[in-house]
Amino acid sequence: MAGVVEQRSIDVVPDDERHGSAVSQFTLWLGANLQITAVITGALAVVFGANAFWSLIGLLLGNLLGGAVMALHSAQGPRLGLPQMITSRAQFGVRGAVVPLALVIVMYIGFFASGSVLAGQAVGELTHLGETPGIVLFAAVTAVAAAVGYRLIHTLGKIAGLVCALAFVYLGIRLVQRADLGALLADHHFALPVFLLAVSLSASWQLAFGPYVADYSRYLPRHTSARATFWWTLSGSVLGSQWSMTFGALAAAAAPAAFVGHEVSYIVGLGGAGLIASFLYFVIALGKLTINILNTYGGFMSLVTSVSGFRGQRTLSPRGRSAYIAGIMVAGTAVALLGKDSFLTSFKDFLLFLLTFFTPWSAINLVDYYLISKERYDIPALSDPAGRYGAWNVRALTVYVLGVLAQLPFLVTHFYTGPLVAPLGGADISWLVGLAVPAVLYWFAARNDTARTAGPARPTGSAPPPNWGVSPSARPARRP
Numbered sequence: 001m002a003g004v005v006e007q008r009s010i011d012v013v014p015d016d017e018r019h020g021s022a023v024s025q026f027t028l029w030l031g032a033n034l035q036i037t038a039v040i041t042g043a044l045a046v047v048f049g050a051n052a053f054w055s056l057i058g059l060l061l062g063n064l065l066g067g068a069v070m071a072l073h074s075a076q077g078p079r080l081g082l083p084q085m086i087t088s089r090a091q092f093g094v095r096g097a098v099v100p101l102a103l104v105i106v107m108y109i110g111f112f113a114s115g116s117v118l119a120g121q122a123v124g125e126l127t128h129l130g131e132t133p134g135i136v137l138f139a140a141v142t143a144v145a146a147a148v149g150y151r152l153i154h155t156l157g158k159i160a161g162l163v164c165a166l167a168f169v170y171l172g173i174r175l176v177q178r179a180d181l182g183a184l185l186a187d188h189h190f191a192l193p194v195f196l197l198a199v200s201l202s203a204s205w206q207l208a209f210g211p212y213v214a215d216y217s218r219y220l221p222r223h224t225s226a227r228a229t230f231w232w233t234l235s236g237s238v239l240g241s242q243w244s245m246t247f248g249a250l251a252a253a254a255a256p257a258a259f260v261g262h263e264v265s266y267i268v269g270l271g272g273a274g275l276i277a278s279f280l281y282f283v284i285a286l287g288k289l290t291i292n293i294l295n296t297y298g299g300f301m302s303l304v305t306s307v308s309g310f311r312g313q314r315t316l317s318p319r320g321r322s323a324y325i326a327g328i329m330v331a332g333t334a335v336a337l338l339g340k341d342s343f344l345t346s347f348k349d350f351l352l353f354l355l356t357f358f359t360p361w362s363a364i365n366l367v368d369y370y371l372i373s374k375e376r377y378d379i380p381a382l383s384d385p386a387g388r389y390g391a392w393n394v395r396a397l398t399v400y401v402l403g404v405l406a407q408l409p410f411l412v413t414h415f416y417t418g419p420l421v422a423p424l425g426g427a428d429i430s431w432l433v434g435l436a437v438p439a440v441l442y443w444f445a446a447r448n449d450t451a452r453t454a455g456p457a458r459p460t461g462s463a464p465p466p467n468w469g470v471s472p473s474a475r476p477a478r479r480p
Contacts, residue, residue: 006149013081018221022228026236031161033240035287036118042245043252045198051187052253058198059245063238066206071234073210077217078224083301084214091368094309094385096392100361101306104211108299112332119288121264126281143329146296160290167283179254193426204355210362212298299328359434360403364442372446395445403438
């Protein structure tokens, strides 16, 4: 059992425990994206005004752009052997990283809740227990699987990828039989605001994976090509999400009244009744189980990283691990039960609002890792508030706040619309601003910072201890 249950949390994965190949990122992210919430995301583009033709193009563009940013984060995993968010300490400081971490934890709880609402409907139908018991049961199974950890997560990704792919092929055939595909795609009228909404929805979907994507590549051998990790992650995530979102957009365009508000029952009804319906309920639950485990696991990692920045804790007991995971489960389940009756509008606003906070983080993290630090971090210093990265990096935190504020004039949500939205015809370009502004500001603020440009420090006159620092000499320098 000890070989199955993961023993590590935020500590470095030693070379003798590394395993697998970059192809594992394809199967994991394909399975994680072939699921009901991605279907809903694609449907939202149509529900909120875009025609099917331009929705599909906008969703693809957003998936490619957001997926490229997400895959650049994934390529850090084999290099550093660390969870994604702990590397934020190199930019924000050992304790300053708690600022983006707190928002990431909110993200995990929100996605856990949204996934539980949809999966709870499926589990409730499958077990005849009803929606609320279905949500609770699904959340409990998710927590148990997350506690087992890394190996089970990848195994479920492979299974879900195969099973869900077969189900989506079948559902796609059924949808085309029921709807006139040519008629659905015949309207080519272009409206910039709703097109950009489609781009923003899929880009935010991909960017939201950024804070935890390296968690699932950190066990790959150190010599794993960064280029291979990048492309396998990108291809799996974009293929899975675009496949799901295309189905959702077409389903919403074909039968908006039947689909909106009854997403799970519509999809199952499209497939058939009896055993086929039971199988489809199982597929929906399986797809959501895969992604909700990622959310629970990532939330657990982020909580541990936040606490350890102040307590100096690097390892975690099995009991402590279970307590953190239970906390994420309870919080996510509570949000799911409270918000299940207004899911669709709330989820759209949740996605777009999240984007406001994670694009600046992604921009700062990627500029620092690839352009400033040149893929080298002093790993022991990531746990030392008195070390080279310090406790609080005021400059990076200032850039982060400015990156968030710069987006507000361009932001469109149900509860807030920025003053520059109307002159742009209602288009939301906040996420583009959120990538560009902090990237440029951080480059100017950190380009001469010797803590980042000098490479990992080592004790004078002694051999470097294991994982003291990661330098380009560890393997050929190959970047995606």
